[in-house]
Amino acid sequence: MTELRRPLTLRDVSEASGVSEMTVSRVLRNRGDVSQATRERVLAAAKRLGYVPNKIAGALASSRVNLVAVIIPSLSNMVFPEVMNGISGELEETSLQPVLGVTHYRPEREEQVLYEMLSWRPSGVIIAGLERTDPSRAMLASAGIPVVEIMDTDGQPVDAVVGISHRRAGLMMAQAIVEQGYRRIGFMGTKMPLDHRARKRFEGFTEGLAKAGIEVADREFYSGGSGLAKGREMTKAMLERTPDLDFLYYSNDMIGAGGLLWCLEQGIDVPGKMGLAGFNNIELLDGLPKRLATMDACRRQIGEAAARIVASRAGAAAQGGAAAGDAPEGGGERVVLTPTINVGDTLVRV
Amino acid sequence: MTELRRPLTLRDVSEASGVSEMTVSRVLRNRGDVSQATRERVLAAAKRLGYVPNKIAGALASSRVNLVAVIIPSLSNMVFPEVMNGISGELEETSLQPVLGVTHYRPEREEQVLYEMLSWRPSGVIIAGLERTDPSRAMLASAGIPVVEIMDTDGQPVDAVVGISHRRAGLMMAQAIVEQGYRRIGFMGTKMPLDHRARKRFEGFTEGLAKAGIEVADREFYSGGSGLAKGREMTKAMLERTPDLDFLYYSNDMIGAGGLLWCLEQGIDVPGKMGLAGFNNIELLDGLPKRLATMDACRRQIGEAAARIVASRAGAAAQGGAAAGDAPEGGGERVVLTPTINVGDTLVRV
DNA sequence: TTGAAAGCGCTAACAA
DNA sequence: TTGTTAGCGCTTTCAA
Numbered sequence: 001m002t003e004l005r006r007p008l009t010l011r012d013v014s015e016a017s018g019v020s021e022m023t024v025s026r027v028l029r030n031r032g033d034v035s036q037a038t039r040e041r042v043l044a045a046a047k048r049l050g051y052v053p054n055k056i057a058g059a060l061a062s063s064r065v066n067l068v069a070v071i072i073p074s075l076s077n078m079v080f081p082e083v084m085n086g087i088s089g090e091l092e093e094t095s096l097q098p099v100l101g102v103t104h105y106r107p108e109r110e111e112q113v114l115y116e117m118l119s120w121r122p123s124g125v126i127i128a129g130l131e132r133t134d135p136s137r138a139m140l141a142s143a144g145i146p147v148v149e150i151m152d153t154d155g156q157p158v159d160a161v162v163g164i165s166h167r168r169a170g171l172m173m174a175q176a177i178v179e180q181g182y183r184r185i186g187f188m189g190t191k192m193p194l195d196h197r198a199r200k201r202f203e204g205f206t207e208g209l210a211k212a213g214i215e216v217a218d219r220e221f222y223s224g225g226s227g228l229a230k231g232r233e234m235t236k237a238m239l240e241r242t243p244d245l246d247f248l249y250y251s252n253d254m255i256g257a258g259g260l261l262w263c264l265e266q267g268i269d270v271p272g273k274m275g276l277a278g279f280n281n282i283e284l285l286d287g288l289p290k291r292l293a294t295m296d297a298c299r300r301q302i303g304e305a306a307a308r309i310v311a312s313r314a315g316a317a318a319q320g321g322a323a324a325g326d327a328p329e330g331g332g333e334r335v336v337l338t339p340t341i342n343v344g345d346t347l348v349r350v
Numbered sequence: 351m352t353e354l355r356r357p358l359t360l361r362d363v364s365e366a367s368g369v370s371e372m373t374v375s376r377v378l379r380n381r382g383d384v385s386q387a388t389r390e391r392v393l394a395a396a397k398r399l400g401y402v403p404n405k406i407a408g409a410l411a412s413s414r415v416n417l418v419a420v421i422i423p424s425l426s427n428m429v430f431p432e433v434m435n436g437i438s439g440e441l442e443e444t445s446l447q448p449v450l451g452v453t454h455y456r457p458e459r460e461e462q463v464l465y466e467m468l469s470w471r472p473s474g475v476i477i478a479g480l481e482r483t484d485p486s487r488a489m490l491a492s493a494g495i496p497v498v499e500i501m502d503t504d505g506q507p508v509d510a511v512v513g514i515s516h517r518r519a520g521l522m523m524a525q526a527i528v529e530q531g532y533r534r535i536g537f538m539g540t541k542m543p544l545d546h547r548a549r550k551r552f553e554g555f556t557e558g559l560a561k562a563g564i565e566v567a568d569r570e571f572y573s574g575g576s577g578l579a580k581g582r583e584m585t586k587a588m589l590e591r592t593p594d595l596d597f598l599y600y601s602n603d604m605i606g607a608g609g610l611l612w613c614l615e616q617g618i619d620v621p622g623k624m625g626l627a628g629f630n631n632i633e634l635l636d637g638l639p640k641r642l643a644t645m646d647a648c649r650r651q652i653g654e655a656a657a658r659i660v661a662s663r664a665g666a667a668a669q670g671g672a673a674a675g676d677a678p679e680g681g682g683e684r685v686v687l688t689p690t691i692n693v694g695d696t697l698v699r700v
Numbered sequence: 701t702t703g704a705a706a707g708c709g710c711t712a713a714c715a716a
Numbered sequence: 717t718t719g720t721t722a723g724c725g726c727t728t729t730c731a732a
Contacts (some may be wrong), residue, residue: 006494007471007494009709009710010709010710011709019718020718020719020720021709021710021711021719022710022711022718022719022720023717023718023719025710025711026711026717026718029711031711032717032718033717033718034717034718035717035718038717038718050488050489050492052465052468052469052489052493053469053709053710054469054471054708054709054710055469055470055471055710056406056409056410056415056470056471056708056709056710057410057708057709057710057711057724058709058710058711059406059710059724060406060407060410060708060709060710060711060723060724060725060726061709061710061711061712061723061724062710062711062712062724063724064711065406075425075431075434075435076431076432076435081425081426081431082426084425084452085425085426088452097466099449099450100449100450102434102438115402116447118402119402119403119404119405120405120406121357121404121405121406138400139400139402142400143402144356144357227633227634227636227637228634228636228637228638229633229636229637230637231637232637257637258637261637261638261639265639283577283579284577284578284634286577286578286579287577287578287579287580287581287582287607287608287611288578288611289611289615359725359726360725360726361725369702370702370703370704371703371725371726372702372703372704372727373701373702373703375726375727376701376702379727381727382701382702383701383702384701384702385701385702388701388702403725403726404724404725404726405726406724406725406726407708407724407725407726407727408725408726408727409708409726410707410708410709410710410724410725410726410727411707411708411725411726411727411728412708412726412727412728413708413727414727
């Protein structure tokens with residue numbers, strides 16, 4: 001194998017195969033009519049040389065980039081990998097490729113990441129949440145590409161939106177809890193300014209309780225990883241502080257699972273004396289001694305629906321539908337999924 | 351806000367500010383000397399218009415791309431998000447950006463992803479594992495950029511490598527187990543052809559046992575997600591089949607945790623009658639009723655070290671060190687980290 | 701400190 | 717079916 005001094009170009013393949021650059025380009029992209037004989041010669045030459053096309057040049061020339069920017073707050077959160085899987089699963093059918101950016105829940109970081117990704121002129125953006133800085137919103141609005149905001153539908157999207165209403169999710173859970181006769185309810189969750197969706201669930205939750213004339217009896221907020229251990233600690237602390245609670249609502253399954261394990265160890269009668277519920281329906285729950293009640297946030301479906309929107313609009317644009325920037329090109333799709341309660345073993349008293 | 355018909359270019363900023371394109375470019379990249387007055391006019395115009403530079407054109411012109419391709423098998427695996435965090439943490443100090451590709455443990459998918467990413471001419475590649483198809487290896491070898499293979503050091507890298515010896519990890523665990531007097535040992539793990547690192551740990555493990563004249567008494571392999579539930583099922587099945595086992599070694603913490611929960615529910619004396627160990631030292635373990643013995647795979651450190659190698663070499667190249675393709679440019683770094691056993695509560699008999 | 705010209709590697713559009 | 721020409725938006729290089 002010869003050591004190369006520089007990356008190969010189309011011209012190298014052209015010379016090696018005795019076919020014009022243009023025709024080589026056609027062969028490699030499967031565009032236009034090329035005779036079988038020529039095609040084979042080109043392919044053979046490209047393979048022999050180990051040619052890898054330069055998408056940068058291609059993208060500049062064609063002003064077409066098969067990238068979709070996906071911007072999420074975190075990878076550690078369990079939630080997002082599954083959304084990602086939905087997105088990539090759906091995009092595999094197309095020529096689009098997801099490119100991931102992570103913001104760590106920091107708005108200014110989101111701004112940077114967005115700027116960075118938009119400067120690659122992707123074919124679309126899928127971005128978590130609806131809350132963002134004005135500059136971020138302005139960038140999205142003027143990018144001239146499909147923008148899908150995901151996870152949450154409580155707010156004003158820039159363009160399309162796919163998600164669930166977290167407010168409604170909280171409200172539904174409150175109703176289910178009240179229906180089961182629980183009255184002294186404690187809440188544990190992440191510090192709110194960071195996590196808007198958790199905040200909205202909490203707001204919906206208190207609203208739901210209020211309808212039954214109930215207030216949250218105790219609450220605690222934490223920051224840092226959503227671990228089992230955190231759930232244990234907080235649960236212990238809360239029950240020592242407010243021993244007469246009969247229900248614990250957690251803003252995510254991970255801390256909920258920690259709380260559940262702690263309660264079971266203490267020999268607390270679950271769900272007889274104490275009910276528990278989390279949020280997200282993570283796979284983990286299936287393996288616990290009792291299944292924590294929770295709510296399915298439709299993560300995979302959200303990813304899939306978002307990807308479909310981008311793919312269909314990007315496809316239409318590529319096939320020469322509306323000109324770039326031609327006003328809201330049919331856009332503004334609004335997909336509101338309905339989360340379902342998974343009662344598990346910790347909500348319904350038998 | 352005026353609706354735009356096309357993406358803004360440098361020329362637009364140039365016209366709006368009355369400064370040449372070249373000088374605008376200098377301002378926006380902080381290169382070369384520009385008077386304070388000019389700089390301010392340009393910046394103001396760019397901001398007012400909402401200009402976002404086109405990196406595609408920039409990259410083509412400068413043949414410099416601030417992207418690092420990161421290729422991993424899965425996002426669901428717990429392991430990789432933390433490696434990713436290590437990588438992005440380290441790259442935040444530089445101008446490099448990680449771009450993620452996921453292979454789902456499929457070699458042919460790896461080949462595609464690699465081809466796709468290399469066609470964007472990234473400044474480096476960080477890729478999990480050492481086992482890959484010949485075409486993949488060829489692409490990496492001839493890309494003319496730093497390549498860091500991570501996680502595993504048992505094998506022949508293309509260029510640099512950062513990781514642990516999984517063979518040695520398995521062997522160490524075997525020794526620790528034997529030292530504690532366990533003799534009837536069962537193994538549970540993923541189906542091997544998929545997961546080379548799990549395979550190597552298993553090989554090292556059997557080798558370690560063999561040194562003590564012991565063989566694995568029972569084994570079971572599964573495919574599909576590494577869930578708590580899987581660990582429960584398998585553990586139950588194995589202990590019904592081979593009731594006299596006194597130790598269970600799991601190829602990952604998740605199934606190990608499931609097994610542990612099951613054993614505790616059954617009232618099995620852990621670690622007196624039955625020891626257990628997993629692999630990875632995931633955060634989850636801290637919240638279990640007993641902490642599963644495990645091994646720290648140095649995930650974050652691996653990500654950091656890999657990113658440092660890419661950053662330092664990419665930096666050197668950009669500053670005009672060796673010409674591209676100039677033979678192994680100082681490369682071939684080899685970072686072998688040493689995993690440590692975390693004995694938890696399930697390995698050491700008191 | 702600023703500007704003008706050339707060209708990065710590819711593809712669109714048109715010609716043969 | 718194949719080839720030619722121009723140019724995508726920026727940066728490099730060189731001149732002023």
